[in-house]
Amino acid sequence: MAATPSLKLESEKYYLLRKPLLPLQTVLDLNEQTRQEPARLGPALLHLFRDEQLQEAIYTASPELYAELHKVLAKGLDPAGKDDRLVATLYKYLIRMSMRCTPYGLFAGCASGELAETTTFDFTGAPPLKQSRLDMNYVNELVKHLLTTTEVKYQLRYFPNNSLYAIADSYRYVEYKVKNKRRHYSITSVRKSSYLEVLLQAAGPGIHFARLVELIQAEEPEATPAEAQAYIEELIDSQLLISELEPTITGAVFFEGLPQKLAGKVAAPVVAQVAEIQQLLEAGGVRNFQQVHQLINTSFGQSSSKDLIQTDLFFRPESNTLKTEVIETVTSQLSELFALANKTNLPDLERFKKDFVERFEDREVPLLLALDSETGVGYGRAEVGRSDHLPLLDGITPRAAAPPKSSEWKKYTQLVHRLFRQAAATGAQAVELTPADLAGLEEKPDLGRHTPASLYAFGSLLASSPAALDAGDFRFALGVCSAPSAANLLGRFCYGDTKLLDNVKASLQRAEPDTEEAVYAEVVHLPEARIGNILMRPHLRTYEIPFLGLSAAPAEHQITVQDLRVSVRQGQLVLRSARLNKRVIPRLSSAHNYTTGLPIYRFLCDLQKHDIYFGVSWYWDNLSSEPFLPRVQYRNIILTKATWHLTLADLQPGEGRKKTLTEAALQQQLVDRKLPRFFCLTDHDNELLIDSHHAVARQLVVQQLEKKGRVTLTEFLATPDNCPLQGPGNTHYTNELLLPLYNGAYMPPGTPARALPLPDVTRSFAPGSEWLYLKLYAGTKTMDRVLTEKIRPLVAQLLAEGVIDKWFFIRYNDPHHHLRVRFHVPVGQESRFAQVVQAVQQALAPELAEGLVHKLQLDTYVRELERYGATNIENSESLFYHDSQAIANVLSLLEGDEGETYRWLLALRGLDELLTDFGLELPAKKQVLQQLSEAFFQEFNGDKSLQVQLNEKYRQESRRIRSFLNPAEDELNGIEDATHEFLVRRRESRGTVAAIQALYPQPLPASAAGFSLLASYVHMYVNRFVLSKSRLHELTLYGLLHKYYTAQAAMEKKTISGPKIVSYAL
Structure with a gap:
């Protein structure tokens, strides 16, 4: 039975706790008081909602509902039942405020906590901090309103649209039109002109309107000021130029800094009105929010009060700590559960790689060119050599890469089905996953290296009390453990909690340090104005990639999409900044679902998931729609809750179905299905607590069934006796934890920096x-x-x-x-x-x-200037010439199946001679081959089985390898003619090799760029020599040669010092 090598995750020393505004008893007591007489629910709710705090919560969620509530509070409920719909809505909102932890307005909030010797929760201190701001959609509308005034427009600075790129005689860029508050994007093309090029170049760092007019008149002296102004306004209206007032989504909250941006550009009263709005938002409260609405309508045009204000709630507890051992237990068990993880299936990215290689081969091209659907490859749409006699590869069968998750009958699917059958046979509502179950899954030898350094776990702690929690008597109901960064869910809360911000930044600096070879960069994109509400976050990383969204980072820390270059190297997508000459690893510190976004946004966000184990969660595979699915537990961790699927057909069997359902029919189904009294009506991540003993609650389920025809019900585990977060008067609160985690074994992608090709070196040679x-x-x-x-x-x-x-x-x-x-x-x-x-x-x-x-x-021959260097391409072509001559001559000496054995042995000899040509002695040769063999071992999903195969191959062939690599035995082996060709190559290429080495201050292996070049030469040598399956031959040849060098070094009586080798990931 294969066992997955352990992944040892570490927890950070902080966490984020989320909890609802009200204790769970609020809704439980309400249910108990009214379940015998459901008609009492309405008056009881009105009594509760007389509380000003709850009214403010309702107003921030829905000013329209607040207005209805206010009317009913004044006149009372309609005895004829006309207010039943309002009562049902208030009931659902109260449930939301009492049990759901997801921050939403004033319904729920969060507080950062720390690990300590004991668990303590005390939320009775200072009142929560309410942070309110204008909704980003309205901020966008307000800015558009300001730009309609000539006074403002002429005072601002403008920048080129940051999606702009040049294709032949045109510029292309993305613009949008707003319909029903949604952006509709399109690619726009505009023909180049001399004055447009001048304007765009001048606008790069930002330029004032008046200066743009001057530039137009300088280029076109006959143009009048009015004509120049009209032309500039057309560029602004068509979004080719973007004003400095475009809302930002990183850095400080945009609206808070708007008065300062407007100062000196608009009339003082306008600045004062904007500042007054900000002051009213900071003060909070329904009256102040109503005044904000009135002020906006008076000064900046009519607006709906709906979605006008966004509020976040930050609790300020006296103490909020978790015992370190509790989180270490969770972290340790999550590490074990990564046996369930799979690498992310990214079909668009894989298709892009394939299309890119077919189109551009090994070239590095501008990212915008590659993603262009006309000039590039766009984004978002029998094995050779099987019959060849390849003796070196006998017995070498690397494990194929794991296929994407599907309903195929594989080990994971077998496990899922076995647990399902186990629960069905016994009638159990829960099944236990064991370490033996995990050990029986597919091996993941690269798990540690390919699980990102920063990730998070999200779930709820279930225990009777803090003391029980500290004693180890708890469960952790896992939502998900995911990558590629802990900031994904923490980022949006950082602007309201400076301590959390400092902790998250420290975590990212630890997990994602910028180096001389690579930088991590935050993707900054605003797909829809309203989505800006969840995309807003402080600066979390040094570098940012702005695309149709302004970055507030300093210009030197912005990596424009025009600056990005893309290539495919050894199957890996490499993104590089031409300005920084470093690899760029994109990150999106947001939970935004980007999958329906623009191609470049999807590409950058998909790339952050490339070739990594993305996380742990339970997946029922092709059983997901079964009527009942049991809870799955692993030690202290609950992977998934018990789930029931209910359909209309279940409540109305047969053909003569009624048009309406009754909650009595539902009640019978709940009894038949053995559901507990409390469960959740679940729709994706939305959960609504249902008390099946209450008719009104059951009716909520009936309404959803009538609406959708199918509902999902999940068990509710956070009952009062499972809530360790307790308040005054023996009250209990549900909880959710965001735990940032760290994996120290992660190996980030590394690529040597590529020098930009010189413009006077010819790249393409047509027939x-x-x-x-x-x-x-x-x-x-x-x-x-x-x-x-x-x-x-x-x-x-x-x-x-x-x-x-x-x-x-x-x-x-x-x-x-x-x-x-x-x-x-x-x-x-x-x-x-x-x-x-x-x-x-x-x-x-x-x-x-x-x-x-x-x-x-x-x-057409297209030179690989990025790979070999513009100043070195002719040297490389000359080296290829001498290498091709030698290899063609050697291959002409081989005959039959025996010749294929001579082929790989001579390939080893010629490779050793090539390294000697470049002046490498044994220590340097050994280190170079170690890196090459390790890189290919990883590429072929190297596991213990493959290592055993390579060891056995060397054991079988070591005598012949030693003989063929010993020039003294050439005559004995009958290979004098073949090895003579390697000597001719050395003699003829001596000047070429010297010219190559002269470009580097140290021996080639001593620098990342030099090692990359030497690795490319070695790769091309093997490609020419072997018949087929070139990369599998490389895996084997490099492994054998490294073992030979290791053995030779062990026999040396003295140490031979070689050049320092710089790590490089192929």
Whole structure:
């Protein structure tokens, strides 16, 4: 039975506790008092809602409901039942205020706490802090109103739309139009012009309206001031230029700083009115909020009071601590439960990688170009070599990457079905998951390395008291344990709690430190004005990526989308800032569901989940719709609650169904299904506590059934005897915890910085230029024979005649297996291009006629300037030439199945010689091969089984490896002719290697960039040498050579010092 290597999560020393405004007894007592006489519910609710605090809570949630409530409080309830709907609404709101912890207005709030020696909850101190602000939708409308006045418009600074990018003779950018308070986006194209380019360049750091007018007149002297102003206003109206008043969603709350932004730009009374609104919001209370509404209508245009004000509630407890051992218990068990985790399935990202490689190969291109649906690849839409004789790979079968979660019958699904059957057989409402169950799941050898350093657990503590909690007598009802950052759910609460802000920043600095190679960057995007209410957060990271949303970070800490470059390297998506010359790892510190957003927003947010174990939660797989699903527990952790699914058909079986349901029919179903008295009516993350002994509560379920035809009911576990958070008078509060966690074993993606290509180095060579690029499509064996029997002698002839001066080849398998051959004709003799084409066609005529070569394709050669460096590309091409010559000559010496064994042994020898060509001695060779072998081991989901296979392969072949790597035994092995070719390569490439090394102040392996270059040369060497399955050969060859070097080093009697090796993730 395989066991997943342990993941050791650590808890941070703080947490966020969320709780409702009212104790649970508020609704429980109300139910008990009125369940025998449901007609008493209305008067009892009105009595409760005479409380000013509750009235303010209702007003912040719905001013319209507050107005209805006020009328009924004045005149009383209608005896004919006309106010029944109002009573039902107030009842649901009271339930919400008494049991649901999700912060919403004044219904529920939060408070940060710390780990300590004991658990203490004392919320009887200072009254809660109420932080109110204008709804972001109205802030946006207010800014638009201000911009309609010429006085304001002419005083502001303007910036280019931060989605702007250039394509050929046009600019493209994203603009939006608002319909029914929703933004509808479209890509707009505008033709370039000299004065538009001048304006956009000048507007980069921000520019005043008047200066824009001056620039237009300087470019177009005949334009009048009125014409120039009209043109600038058109740019503003079309959103090509964005004003400095565009609301920000990071940093300080935007509206609080608006008076200062407006000072000196608008009339003093306007600034005073905005400041007065802010003062009224800070004071709070229904009367002040009503005055805000009146002031806005008077001064800034009519608005609805609905959704005008947003309020957050922050409790200020006397003490809020949890015993350290309690959280350590939860954290330890969550670590074990990561055996359930899977890597995130991101089909759009995988499709993008595939399309990108087909289109751009190894190039690095601007991100906006790659995501453009016309010029790029957009975003959001039988194995080769199976029959080859590849003796080196005998017995090497890496574990395939785990498929995405599905209903396939695999180990997890088997476990789910077994637990379900177990509960069904016994009638139990709960089943226990065991460590043995977890050990039986698929191995995850990369779990520690690929689980992000920062993550969070979200759930509720269930215990009879703080003392019981500290004694270990508790349960933790897990909502989710998720990545890629603890800030995802904590970020929006940081602006109301400076201590929480400091803690979150410290956590992120610990888990996501910026380095010389990579930086983490916050995605700043405002998809809808109202969504800004949940997207608002302080600056949490040093760098931000603004896209259709303004960042308040300093300009030097903003990474524009125009600055971003993307590439695919060894299957990994790499995002890089050209300005910083560093890898960029995007993060979104928000719970916003981005999946329906714009392509670039989705891409950046998907990228943060790339190749990681995203978290732990229970998934019932293809059983999710069963009528009953039991609770699943693991030690102290409840993974999922007992769940019942109820349909209309359950209450009205047969064909003659009534149009309306009765709560009596529901009551019978609840008895038949053995539901407890208290349960929750659940719709996604919305839960409403139902007391099945109360007719009005049952009617709420009936109404939902009539509306949707199906309801989900879940058990309610936070009963008073399970609430450790207690208040005065033996009251109890439900709770939710956000626990920030840390994984110290995480290995962040690392990539050496890439130098920008120099503009005077030619990147592309179309057919007819100095480089001829041909693709030969054939089977693997045919391709090898064509290389050695046709291309090799043809090249020798062309070189001897001076028709070409260099050439090289590589093997490729995307989308089909083929050989890529590039011929270089001397500069100034491009007329010989046709001669080379004709010579190749004649040489391959028999194979083309017989269909052995089924396609010969002429293509454009695009240099990999980012990979090899603009100043080094010609050196690299020369090295490839000498390498191709040597390998083609060696391969021509091989015959039959025995030749395939010689192929991999000579590949090892040639690789060792290549490292020697670059001046590496044994210690440096050993360190280089260690890094390469480890990188490929990870790529192939390396586990104990694969390690055993590689060890066994070396044990079997170690004698031959030692012999073939010993020049003294070349004659004995009959490989003198082959190894001679490696010596010729060394002699012919000596000047090229010296030129390459001259570009680096230290030996290549001593720097990240130098190691990356050497790794690329080694990779291309192996690609040329092996018949197929190139990357699997690399895994094996690097592993064997590293073991050989390790053995050789152990036999050395003295230490040979080599250059320092810098870590680099392939």
